[in-house]
Amino acid sequence: xxxxxxxxxxxxxxxxxxxxxxxxxxxxxxxxxxxxxxxxxxxxxxxxxxxxxxxxxxxxxxxxxxxxxxxxxxxxxxxxxxxxxxxxxxxxxxxxxxxxxxxxxxxxxxxxxxxxxxxxxxxxxxxxxxxxxxxxxxxxxxxxxxxxxxxxxxxxxxxxxxxxxxxxxxxxxxxxxxxxxxxxxxxxxxxxxxxxxxxxxxxxxxxxxxxxxxxxxxxxxxxxxxxxxxxxxxxxxxxxxxxxxxxxxxxxxxxxxxxxxxxxxxxxxxxxxxxxxxxxxxxxxxxxxxxxxxxxxxxxxxxxxxxxxxxxxxxxxxxxxxxxxxxxxxxxxxxxxxxxxxxxxxxxxxxxxxxxxxxxxxxxxxxxxxxxxxxxxxxxxxxxxxxxxxxxxxxxxxxxxxxxxxxxxxxxxxxxxxxxxxxxxxxxxxxxxxxxxxxxxxxxxxxxxxxxxxxxxx
Numbered sequence: 001x002x003x004x005x006x007x008x009x010x011x012x013x014x015x016x017x018x019x020x021x022x023x024x025x026x027x028x029x030x031x032x033x034x035x036x037x038x039x040x041x042x043x044x045x046x047x048x049x050x051x052x053x054x055x056x057x058x059x060x061x062x063x064x065x066x067x068x069x070x071x072x073x074x075x076x077x078x079x080x081x082x083x084x085x086x087x088x089x090x091x092x093x094x095x096x097x098x099x100x101x102x103x104x105x106x107x108x109x110x111x112x113x114x115x116x117x118x119x120x121x122x123x124x125x126x127x128x129x130x131x132x133x134x135x136x137x138x139x140x141x142x143x144x145x146x147x148x149x150x151x152x153x154x155x156x157x158x159x160x161x162x163x164x165x166x167x168x169x170x171x172x173x174x175x176x177x178x179x180x181x182x183x184x185x186x187x188x189x190x191x192x193x194x195x196x197x198x199x200x201x202x203x204x205x206x207x208x209x210x211x212x213x214x215x216x217x218x219x220x221x222x223x224x225x226x227x228x229x230x231x232x233x234x235x236x237x238x239x240x241x242x243x244x245x246x247x248x249x250x251x252x253x254x255x256x257x258x259x260x261x262x263x264x265x266x267x268x269x270x271x272x273x274x275x276x277x278x279x280x281x282x283x284x285x286x287x288x289x290x291x292x293x294x295x296x297x298x299x300x301x302x303x304x305x306x307x308x309x310x311x312x313x314x315x316x317x318x319x320x321x322x323x324x325x326x327x328x329x330x331x332x333x334x335x336x337x338x339x340x341x342x343x344x345x346x347x348x349x350x351x352x353x354x355x356x357x358x359x360x361x362x363x364x365x366x367x368x369x370x371x372x373x374x375x376x377x378x379x380x381x382x383x384x385x386x387x388x389x390x391x392x393x394x395x396x397x398x399x400x401x402x403x404x405x406x407x408x409x410x411x412x413x414x415x416x417x418x419x420x421x422x423x424x425x426x427x428x429x430x431x432x433x434x435x436x437x438x439x440x441x442x443x444x445x446x447x448x449x450x451x452x453x454x455x456x457x458x
Contacts, residue, residue: 003177004075004177004179004183004184004187005062005075005076005176005177006072006073006074006075006076006187006191006307007064007073007074007075007076007149007309007360008073008306008307008308008309008310008353008356008357009073009308009353009354009355009356009357009358009359009360009362010308010310010311010312010352010353010356010357011073011148011149011308011309011310012073012074012149012356012360012361013356013360013361013362013363013364014148014149014310014363015064015074015147015148015149016360016361016363016364017363017364017367017411018113020113020241021239021240021241021412022239022409022410022411022412023110023111023112023113023114023409024147024148024409024411025113025114025120025145025146025147025148025409026145026146026148026156026406026407026408026409026419027106027109027110027143027144027145027406027407027408027430028143028144028404028405028406028407028421029102029106029141029142029143029144029247029404029405029406029407029430030141030142030144030393030396030401030402030403030404030405031129031139031140031141031401031402031403031404032139032140032141032142032396032399032400032401032402033138033139033399033400033402034134034138034139034140034399035137035138035139036138036398036399036400037397037398037399038398040135041134041135041138041140041399043090043125043127046088046125046397047084047085047088047090047125048084049397050084050087050088050123050163050397051084051088052168053162053163053164053165053168053169054082054084054087054163055082055172056168056169056171056172056173057159057162057163057169057173058078058172058173058174058175058176059150059151059159060087060119060121060159060163061078061079061082061119061175062076062077062078062079062119062175062176063076063077063079063116063117063118063119063120064076064077064116064120064149065077065179065181065184066181066184067181067184067185069181069185070181070184070185070188071185071188071189071191071192072184072187072188072189072190072191072192073188073191073360074184075176075179075184076176077176077177077178077179078175078176078177078178079118079119080178082118082119086115086118086122087118087119087121087122087123088122088123088124088125089122089123089124089125090124090125090126090127091105091124091125091126091127092126092127092128093105093126093127093128093129093131094128095128095131096130096131097128097129097130097131097132098130099247102126102129102141103244103245103246103247105124105126105143106143106245106407107243107244107245109124109143109145110243110245110407110432111241111242111243114145114147120146120147120149120150121144121145121146121147121150122144122145123142123143123144123145124142124143124145125140125141125142126140126141126142126143127140129141139402140399142396144160146160148310148409149309149310150309151309151310152298152300152309152310152311152312157390157393160393161393164393164395164396164397165397166395166397166398195357195358198354198357198358199358202354203351203354203355203358206348206351206354207351207355209347209348210347210348210351213346213347214343214347217343217346222339222342222343223339223343224315224316224317224336224339224340224343224344225294225316225317225318225336225340226316227316227381227382228375228379228380228381229294229316230291230293230294230379230380230381230382230383231289231290231291231292231293231380231383232289232379232380233282233287233289233293233380233383234282234285234287234437234438235383235384235414235415235416235433235434235437235438236380236383236413236414236415236437237377237413237415237436237437238377238412238413239410239411239412239413239415239434239436239437240434240436242434242435242436243410243432243433243434243435244432244433244434244435244438244441245407245430245431245432245433245441246430246431246441246442246444246445247405247428247429247430247431247445248428248429248431248445248446248448248449249403249405249426249427249428249429250273250426250427250429250448250449250452251425251426251427252422252424252425252426252427253425254452254456255269255270255273255422255427255452257456258272258330258452258455258456261455261456262327262330262331262334262455264330264331264333264334265334265337266422267337267388268330268333268334268337269330269452269455270388270420270427271295271317271319271333271337271386272319272326272329272330272333272451272455273429273448273451273452273455274295274319274386274418274429274448274451275293275319275320275321275329275333275451276326276329276447276448276450276451276452276454276455277444277445277447277448277450277451278293278319278321278384278444278447279321279451280447280450280451281443281444281447282321284443288321289321290322291322292318292319292320292321292322293318293319293321293383293384294316294317294318294319294382294383295316295317295318295319295382295383295384295385295386296314296315296316296381296382296384296385296386296414297314297315297316297317297340297385297386297387297388298312298313298314298315298385298387299312299313299314299315299341299344299349300312301313301349301350303350306350306353308353311350311353313344313349313350313351313352313353314352315340315341315343315344316340316382317333317336317337317340318332318333318336319333319336319386320332320333320336325458326451326454326455326458327458330455367411367412370413371412376412376413377413380413380414381413381414382414383414383416384414384416384417384418385408385410385411385414385416385417385418386417386418386419386420387406387408387417387418387419387420388419388420388422389406389419389420389421390421390422391404391421391422391423391424394423394424401423402426403423403426403428404421404423404426404428405421405428405429405430406419406420406421406428406430407419407430407431407432408430408432409432410432410433410434415433415434415437415438416431416432416433416437416438417431417432417433418430418431418432419432429445429448431444431445
């Protein structure tokens with residue numbers, strides 16, 4: 001019984017938060033060059049090779065098991081019916097096969113919930129880019145989906161690297177076992193029984209210290225932005241099941257040039273680019289608030305000794321959209337980001353994980369409370385989610401990744417997600433929105449390069 005692999009509390013929190021209009025999986029749209037593959041490209045060979053690798057990697061063959069009698073968290077078990085055909089698919093783009101048609105496919109997959117009865121990942125190979133066969137122009141795209149419980153950015157990077165490697169693992173790793181619902185429920189009782197002691201000896205004292213440090217930092221102006229301090233914007237409202245996506249590429253050398261010019265970090269430059277793009281977009285819609293927009297920024301703190309596949313804590317930061325001068329704006333953003341990072345370091349980056357270990361339904365409970373009381377509609381928690389993730393994989397089965405565009409999930413009252421991924425010399429920026437809240441999301445994407453140019457010319 002000790003070998004049951006259970007979800008950590010924060011993993012379970014993401015699972016419990018999911019509803020049909022709010023799927024919680026992340027996506028990655030990778031453009032591939034298959035022209036140099038030995039023996040040429042074919043979808044059948046590509047899928048078969050991925051299947052061979054997945055058979056040797058237990059994480060890709062594991063599914064979730066749970067029961068109403070289980071008081072603990074769900075568990076991973078081996079899927080006896082694993083079939084690569086359920087996880088690797090092919091679609092042909094409609095003519096002319098440009099970015100509009102590509103984003104239509106991506107938006108559908110971003111919006112479509114994943115099947116929880118199977119391992120929570122899949123890859124859709126997209127052919128017909130620019131209306132030409134892969135054997136002619138050597139280009140395809142791969143839309144990769146992973147549920148949040150499968151892993152966050154850092155953890156999933158290592159897992160996908162193993163699946164994508166040209167050389168498969170030497171031997172099959174040990175699996176997760178095949179446990180019954182009764183065994184899961186019995187062991188879950190022991191998991192629940194340990195929670196009060198964990199609360200008294202660890203979580204409670206650390207929470208008291210964190211609150212004390214936060215109050216002190218607020219007194220001296222050294223605290224990150226508060227939750228529910230954001231102004232209302234057009235993309236803060238009730239979301240529906242539809243999604244619209246857009247993407248844009250900027251050059252890493254331009255980000256590095258702005259970094260040197262202003263003496264800030266690359267993440268500060270990217271945040272300033274997003275801020276500038278949002279200013280342009282909202283001004284065009286006569287909807288720019290006087291008050292600074294607040295971004296919710298997930299901060300990773302990967303520790304291999306912790307069981308959670310999701311190891312992150314939220315940072316709330318002003319992106320200073322009220323600053324008209326781009327030079328002053330990026331300086332203010334750099335200061336705000338530094339304060340946020342120091343604040344998280346001071347209070348402990350794993351406190352949220354430990355609270356969800358005690359209350360795995362924490363996220364869902366909070367969301368329902370704010371929905372029922374109407375607080376979320378009157379005052380959004382943040383205006384948008386912004387993530388910056390490093391590109392881990394440089395190829396898929398030997399096919400180089402030209403550029404990668406990440407798409408993160410959106411949640412109710414926060415109908416805009418912007419995620420950035422740096423790979424080689426390119427920076428891919430993915431935009432996901434609910435079209436009823438943020439119309440013409442391509443206008444926002446097109447504003448990002450203009451915002452970067454504005455910084456370089458400031």
